[in-house]
Amino acid sequence: MLPPVPHQYLVGNSSIPPLITQLLFNRGLKETAQVTSFLNxxxxxxxxxxxxxxxxxxxxRIYxxxxxxEPIAIYGDYDADGITATALLVQGxxxxxxxxxxxxxxxxxxxxxxxxxxLENLRQQGIGLVVTVDCGITSLSEVKKARRAGLDIVITDHHTPLPETPPAAAIINPKLAGSTYPFTELTGVGVAFKLLQALYQSVGREGQLEELVDLAALGTVADMSPLLGENRYLVKEGLTLMNRSPRLGIRALIExxxxxxGSLDAECISWVIAPRLNAAGRLEHAMASYKLLMTNSPAEASRLARWLEQKNAERQRLTANTVARARQQVLSQGISPLLVASDGDYFLGIAGLVASRLVEEYYRPTVVVRTGEKVSSGSCRSIPEFNIIAALTESRHLLSQFGGHSQAAGFTLPTRxxxxxxxxxxKFATDQLRGADLRPALDIDAEVTLPDLGGDTFQMTQQxxxxxxxxxxxxxxxxxxxxMxxxxxxxxxxxxxxxxxxxGTKWDGVAFRLGNYLADVAPALDIVYNLEIDRWRGKETLRLNIMDFAPAG
Known part of the structure; x- marks a missing residue:
């Protein structure tokens, strides 16, 4: 349970309902100016x-x-952040x-x-300038070789830089050492959007950026970046555009x-849109998702959306099967501070998803590796208490390539x-996590009764x-x-x-992935939950999304 709001904070925000005040305080908004900018x-x-x-x-250099x-190539990545960033710069x-x-x-x-x-193939096609999106910050040798071959590289990236940065024509990354940019949590598409903003500002065409903010919102939510500060603005504006006038590909995916x-929110992107955009790159080639975002043909949009729907269903089946195998593997090894599952048959495109599921289940940093005869590749997911990119940096002498963030990273290395x-x-995890309580925790914003949630409570929290x-x-x-x-x-x-x-109030509730706990359901329960809208067959109903429960004490 998060601490209650201090009385002085309540007095300073007396025009805001007490529950909303508590929620704002819980999100670290301590100053009146912060509250105002957050709500606006x-x-x-x-x-x-x-x-x-x-x-x-x-x-x-771009101008x-x-x-x-001079022809320009946008060199992207195969996840939703990289795909939307590529589409944004190509269109822009x-x-x-x-x-x-x-x-x-x-x-x-x-x-x-x-x-x-x-890069050499692009140079032979007549490309003289390559702009990277969502990648490039750790590609030292590749940029050096490209430069010697006569290619100029402009890097836009948001991943953690190494101590040495590539010799590019320019590097735009808010995480660069010495950067004075006020917000460091931009995604790959967010950094690409800032580049385009600077270009458009210089020729007085900044108003046209509004047509591209939907792509910035999609990539920002899909990459699970904090929806605070500048990201909050980009996502809010992008959702407004997608609900008012979605591009053909997004409309086809929605249908x-x-x-x-007209009712798309960040959760819809996370659970519905992003997995479908990512499905192409996970199982085949991400260009299908790029084409969906760029098409002006309703027929092509419909065809690509159907194909992505099929690939996403295939991805779900493959993930479920692989999670079962990886779970068995880590259990047979014994639960340690860091989990590793490796196999030559693991499908690399879903390794990150499998690692995420194991982190959810065991609350341990997890590495899932597809082993090859000479070269192996892995995806890592972590918990807040353990910085996985720092651990990989300590191990970089063993790796051919690596990159990522504190909670998600990837690598390639010689199998030996x-x-x-x-x-x-x-060893690194054992040292770092010694004494840590490795159990997932839920941060509870407030204790309420179900009757407290009536009236306009849900609408108020949507602020x-x-x-x-x-x-x-x-x-x-x-x-x-x-x-009942x-x-x-x-x-x-x-x-x-x-x-x-x-x-006297009655509510429907669902508890996802808690089916194994049916025997623990008592006549009276203490429940932890959030409110959500259940959209089913054209109807919208408010219900409880139950995250945990215990017999009432």
Whole structure:
């Protein structure tokens, strides 16, 4: 349970309902000015793009290409952040009259980041300038070789830099050492958006950026970046555009997934849109998702959306099977401070998803590796108490390539080094997590009764949207709630469906992935939950999303 609001804070925000005040306080908004900018989520949260290191150099080099007709390649990544960033710069630079082509590597045959072979192929096609999005910050040797071959590289990235940075024409990354940019949590598409903002500002066309903010919102939510500060503004504006006038590809995805047009929120992106955009790059080639975002043909949009729907279903089946195998593997090894599952048959495109599921289940940093005869690749997911990119940095002498963030990273290494990597990472985790309580915790915003949630409570809390990492959906505790009915639902009884009552009010509730706890359901429960809208067959109903429960004490 998070601490109650100090009396002085309540007095200072007396015009705001007490529950909303508590929620704002819980999100670290201590000053009146912070509260105002958070609730407004307007342009005041957007920072000057010229504050980003090397922005002047990047703008100058790109304009040189635009004015001379020099072809530009946008070198992206195969996840939703990289795909949306690629689409954003291709569309944005084309609008300025540029000759622009996309390049997105194949996850399975090329892997993450800049590759010398791909850069050389682009040079042979007549490309003189490559702008990276969502990659490049750790590609030292690749940029050095490209420079010697006569290619100019402008890097835009948001991943953690190494002590040495590549010798690019310009590097735009808010995490660069010495950067004075006020917000460091931009995604790859967010950094690309700032580059385009600087370009458009310099020619008085900043108003046209509004047409591209939907792409910035999609990539920001999909990459699970904190929805605070500038990200909050980008996502709010992007959702407004997608609900008012979605591009053809997004509309086709919405229809294919059975969502209601005009009611898209950040959760819809996280659970519906992003997994479908990511499905192409996980199983085949991400260019299908790029084409969906860029198409002006309703027929092509519909065809690609159907194909992505099929790939996403395939991805779900593959993930479930692999999670079962990886779970068995880690259990047979014994639960240690860091979990490793490795196999030659693991599909690399879903390794990160499998690692995430194991982190959810065991609350341990997890590494899932697809082993090869000579080269192996892995995806890592972590917990707040353990910085996985710092652990990989300590092990970099064993790795061919690596990159990422504190909670998510990836690497490639010679297979012969894998046992030593496992040993090094486990030792690092054992030291770092000694004494830590390795159990997942829920932060509860407030204790309420179910009758307290009536009236306009839900509508009031929506002032805090968009919700996501850093600004979670409000979580409540209610004690001694009576259970009228409870039964399992879903494939294999994986979930629980409740009918609950308290103080004369009745509520429906669902507890996802808690089907195994049916025997623990008592006549009266203490429940931890948040409120959500259940959209089913054109109807919208408010219900409880139950995250945990225990017999009432």
């Amino acid at each position: 989520a307007d342009e005041s949260l957007s920072n000057d793009p010229l504050l980003l290191t090397d922005m002047h150099q990047a703008v100058a 040189q290409a635009l004015l001379s007709g 630079l084309s609008t300025l009259g540029g000759t622009v082509i996309p390049y997105i590597p194949h996850r399975l045959t090329e892997g993450y980041g800049l590759k010398t072979t791909a 294919q997934a059975g969502l209601s047009g 080094n894998l046992p030593r990597l496992e040993e090094t990472l486990l 805090l949207a968009p919700f996501g990492r850093g600004n979670p959906v409000p979580t409540y505790l209610s004690r001694r709630v009576e259970v 009915d409870c039964r399992t639902m879903g494939n294999g009884g994986e979930h629980l469906r409740f009918r609950l009552t308290q103080g």
